[in-house]
Amino acid sequence: MATDSNTARLIDGRALAANLRTEIASGVAKLKAETGVTPGLAVVLVGENPASVSYVTAKEKACREAGMYSKEVRLPESTTEEELVRLVRELNVDPSIHGILVQLPLPKHISDKAVIDAIEPAKDVDGFTTVNVGRMLVGESCYLPCTPHGILKLIEFSGMDVNGRHAVVIGRSNIVGKPVAALLSRKEVNATVTLCHTGTPDVSRFTRDADVVVVATGRPGTLVGDMLKPGAVVIDVGVNRIPDPSRPRGYRLVGDADFESCSRVAGAITPVPGGVGPLTITMLLWNTLEAAKK
Numbered sequence: 001m002a003t004d005s006n007t008a009r010l011i012d013g014r015a016l017a018a019n020l021r022t023e024i025a026s027g028v029a030k031l032k033a034e035t036g037v038t039p040g041l042a043v044v045l046v047g048e049n050p051a052s053v054s055y056v057t058a059k060e061k062a063c064r065e066a067g068m069y070s071k072e073v074r075l076p077e078s079t080t081e082e083e084l085v086r087l088v089r090e091l092n093v094d095p096s097i098h099g100i101l102v103q104l105p106l107p108k109h110i111s112d113k114a115v116i117d118a119i120e121p122a123k124d125v126d127g128f129t130t131v132n133v134g135r136m137l138v139g140e141s142c143y144l145p146c147t148p149h150g151i152l153k154l155i156e157f158s159g160m161d162v163n164g165r166h167a168v169v170i171g172r173s174n175i176v177g178k179p180v181a182a183l184l185s186r187k188e189v190n191a192t193v194t195l196c197h198t199g200t201p202d203v204s205r206f207t208r209d210a211d212v213v214v215v216a217t218g219r220p221g222t223l224v225g226d227m228l229k230p231g232a233v234v235i236d237v238g239v240n241r242i243p244d245p246s247r248p249r250g251y252r253l254v255g256d257a258d259f260e261s262c263s264r265v266a267g268a269i270t271p272v273p274g275g276v277g278p279l280t281i282t283m284l285l286w287n288t289l290e291a292a293k294k
């Protein structure tokens with residue numbers, strides 16, 4: 001995959017996701033043949049945020065392609081928290097549904113936490129309920145959150161064994177940064193982890209010593225080449241829309257790492273798009289299949 005000695009290898013998230021999805025589709029076919037159970041995922045979207053609409057559409061499509069049942073619930077922006085919690089409780093007891101996904105962010109008048117924590121932990125295939133987050137932290141069996149789980153798969157796929165290595169995570173959100181740091185520091189993964197955020201005076205002091213950098217800030221250009229140790233693995237989680245009149249959609253997607261300068265120093269790097277994104281959806285399918293097996 002490397003083109004010359006100064007260009008990082010691309011960590012191809014689409015290829016890894018395609019392999020894993022083939023495995024998941026055979027798991028679905030086997031489950032159907034042996035038990036008659038078709039894994040079912042309910043995808044709930046409130047409002048019409050364009051990024052959320054496109055994520056939800058991709059998730060539903062991936063679900064059907066894997067042979068799963070996908071129940072799409074699209075609700076108007078005016079939906080109340082009470083109505084949404086009631087819907088979640090109905091899905092909790094629907095036997096055709098094994099996984100429930102409520103697309104975030106929700107409109108401002110609805111509490112994300114109230115809705116997410118209404119999901120039965122056994123159907124929380126996003127791994128976002130407080131119960132599942134707690135289980136993940138203490139190392140109990142649970143659904144791992146999809147993006148962090150996908151990031152671990154990508155690091156493994158890059159060929160880097162992080163055991164005993166230094167991993168720097170930039171960003172401490174509940175859905176990416178914190179769980180990635182927690183998973184990387186698990187004994188079976190065994191990285192030494194530094195978690196950076198806006199309170200870190202000099203992020204480059206840490207990244208220059210890192211064997212792996214995971215950047216999840218939602219800010220393009222957070223990580224540039226001269227912040228890296230040569231040969232480091234870079235996992236770019238960011239998805240940012242940059243206006244670009246030359247593109248049919250009027251924008252292009254970039255990550256949080258400056259791809260050009262980072263790929264001159266890194267040993268391997270995920271592209272945006274085509275890196276972390278395909279893995280997030282894949283790990284959702286993985287968790288839904290696991291939920292249907294129980």
Ligand code: NAP
Binds near residue numbers: 176222
């Ligand atoms: P978020 O909730 O906005 O959190 C961003 C974090 O980055 C915060 O902890 C913030 O620090 C930190 N931060 C911001 N600027 C920084 C800087 N210059 N230096 C150091 N830390 C900085 O974002 P998120 O939900 O984690 O998402 C991050 C990015 O990943 C977004 O672009 C999002 O679209 C993308 N994403 C992609 C996927 C996927 O499947 N590909 C999934 C989820 C998210 P403070 O806490 O101090 O404010």
